[in-house]
Structure formats: C-alpha cells, structure tokens
Amino acid sequence: MNTLVKNGNHQYPGFFNGFVNKSLMNELFEPAYNGTAPAVNVVENENSFRIDVAAPGLQKSDFTINLDQNRLTIASKKEQSEEEKNEKYTRREFRYASFQRTFTLPATIDSEQISATYTDGILHIELPKREEAKARPNRTIEIG
Template sequence: MALTRYNGMQENMPNSFSSMLDRFFNESVNSRNLTAFTPHVDACETERGFEIEAALPGVKKEDITIDFQEGKLTITGERRLEKKEEGRRYHMLETQYGSFSRTFYLPDNVNPDKIKAEFNDGILLVSIPKDEHKTMKRQITISSQGEKEGKADKKKEKTVAENGEAQKA
C-alpha cells in the first residue's frame, strides 16, 4: 500500500484496484521530473539598496553561482538527490531536486561592484546596494531662451576703446 498525504478530501481515492494501480504507475517517483527545482525567493527594496533572499535547503555553498551582467542578477545552482541507503523505496517524494536558475532584472541605479552574498542555514541573502551618485537628489536650475540671448547681447555691447575704457558699440 502506498502512503498518501491526507488533505481531508477523499475524492482523490481511486474507485477500484485497477484505477489505483494506474494512478500509482502514472504518478510514480520514476516518472517525476527531478530537474524542476525552483527555489522560493523574497525580494525587497530598502533606502540603501535591494535584498534578495532565496530558500535553498539542502544546497551546498559550492553548488551556487551568482552572476551580474547588463543589469541582470542570475543565481544558479543544483540540489542533488543523494541516495543514502540502498533498498529504500519511496512512496512519496515531494522534495524538489535538480538544477535551478533565477534571474532578476535590476534598475540602473545599483552599484554592481559592492554586491555581497551570504549563505547561512540554507538561506542565501544577496545585498545589492544602490549607487549613491545615481540616487542623490540634485536641484536643476531652469533658464529660458530670453536669458541666454540677453547674456550674449551684453557681451557684444562691451567693446574696448583705444584709451582702455569700455564703450557701447
């Protein structure tokens, strides 16, 4: 008999032994795609930058790669299924295994040279600081077309006479 997770609904139970066998072989562990590991990620923005936190239980630090190129931060890695004992038959395998890749598009105001990553207790924390020069508020003065022409006219008005005094042309 196979172990199944109880969810309070008995509608999923097969009506006959034949349909139970069909279901068992159609949903068997061997037919599962073990390359569909997609880690759960939390991403947030703070005043100083962005933080990406990825849940990677069972993944080793050596199996994780983080790349940043052209505004894209990509986290790749692999969670391997390691067989611990021979002769073990799984009735249920809900843990995901395989290669994974997650890509995040970041704005232009980040500083890629100061990106840091920490890996503790199966949680990867990537800190992406904002570039202070790009995020600093600047006041821009507004000039009008008449002001530019007025300054040019004043320069033309000043000419130097032979005796060194300024005169109007």
C-alpha cells in the first residue's frame, strides 16, 4: 500500500519517510526564496565575493547597508510620499514592505574596501578578499 504523506506543501509517497531525508526533499522542492525578503545570489571569484540582491522597484536611496564587526546588514524601507497618503483609492494593492538581511562575513574579507551599486533592480555588494586570502598558484616546494 502506497500512502501519501503531506510534508510542507508537497506530498511524497509514504515509503520516502524513513528512506530519504525530509529536509533534503524540502530543499529540492521548495524555492530558497520564500517571498519575505528579496532573493540573493552570493558569487565567489578569485579576488572577491559579491552579493546580488533582487530588489526591483526600489531606488538606491531606499537601502541602508551597515557593517558591525563581521556582520553585514542590508535593509530597505520604502516610504509613501505625502501625495499618495492623501489620495483616495477605490482599490490599492501596491504595498512596499521593509526587509532586512544579515550576513556573517568571513575574516578573509577586506572590510575597508566593501562597495555597493544598484542597477536595473539589482543591488550589487562587492566584498574584496584580503591579499593573504586570495588564491595563489600551486607551487612545488623543494625539500632541503
């Protein structure tokens, strides 16, 4: 007999329960972005990390980025203008919610060189690596 077990918003055959890790199944079927805060991509290359935050409809003045010790916090709050507050709407669906995302940075980041840009709805935060953390080419060490 093959029963269905509800796990989150998805149903899996009952034989999966003891056989497959449920959190792995949720990770495969649930998106990483759940709609409460903008989705982010973290990209690493030889010289830096980059955090890309998908935030269309905002302006660069809507963001605040703070660094406290090794914790980088990205926040945004969209305020309504006075004209919008005084208008009478028959239906209003546009809502701008605030969000905040915090990332713990590794010690390899050169915090004095962090920079940010906002273009085409994406906030890009460049996190350069310290010189000593950058990848070095392989070399052969002679035995003396």
